[in-house]
Amino acid sequence: MCIKESLRLHPPVTAVSRRCTEDIPLRDGRVIPKGMAWPGCPQCHHPPSSAVPKAAIPIPPGVICLMSIYGTHHNPDLWPEPEVFNPLRFSPENSKGRSPSSFIPFSAGPRNCIGQSFAMAEMKVVVALTLSRFVLRRDNMRPPPRRKPELILRAQDGLWLLLEPLVGVA
Numbered sequence: 001m002c003i004k005e006s007l008r009l010h011p012p013v014t015a016v017s018r019r020c021t022e023d024i025p026l027r028d029g030r031v032i033p034k035g036m037a038w039p040g041c042p043q044c045h046h047p048p049s050s051a052v053p054k055a056a057i058p059i060p061p062g063v064i065c066l067m068s069i070y071g072t073h074h075n076p077d078l079w080p081e082p083e084v085f086n087p088l089r090f091s092p093e094n095s096k097g098r099s100p101s102s103f104i105p106f107s108a109g110p111r112n113c114i115g116q117s118f119a120m121a122e123m124k125v126v127v128a129l130t131l132s133r134f135v136l137r138r139d140n141m142r143p144p145p146r147r148k149p150e151l152i153l154r155a156q157d158g159l160w161l162l163l164e165p166l167v168g169v170a
C-alpha cells in the first residue's frame with residue numbers, strides 16, 4: 001500500500017498521449033462519440049458535469065489527446081486530501097468501488113507499460129531489503145526536494161537521504 005501511495009503522489013510518468021478510437025462514457029451517463037468532445041469535460045478535471053454544455057464540439061480525426069496522470073492522481077474528486085500521504089487509501093475496504101482509471105502510474109489499456117509487473121516486484125524487493133537493514137531519513141541539511149516535471153518526474157536537485165544501519169543487523 002505504501003508503494004502504491006508513493007506512486008500516486010509521484011507517478012514516474014506525468015502524462016501520456018492517446019488518440020481516441022471509441023466512444024467515451026462520462027460519469028453522468030452521457031457519451032462523447034469518437035471524434036467529439038465537450039468543453040469542461042469532467043474527465044479532464046474541469047468544472048462539474050452540471051456546467052458541461054449539452055452540445056459537443058467536433059474534434060478532427062487524428063487529434064491526439066493528452067491525459068495527465070499527475071493531475072488524475074491529485075484530483076480531489078477522486079482522492080480526498082490528495083497531497084496527504086495515506087497508504088490506507090489502497091486497503092481492500094477503501095479500494096472498493098474506485099474506478100481502475102483513477103490510479104494509473106504505468107498508464108492503462110493496451111499501451112500500458114509492459115514492465116509494470118517487473119517494476120512493482122523490483123520496488124518491493126529493494127524497499128524490503130533496504131528497510132530490513134537501514135533507517136532512512138531525509139537529509140535536513142539539504143533543501144527539501146522539489147518536483148522537476150518532465151516526461152519522467154524527477155527531484156530538481158536530487159533526493160538526499162541518510163541511511164543509518166539498524167543495530168544488530170549484519
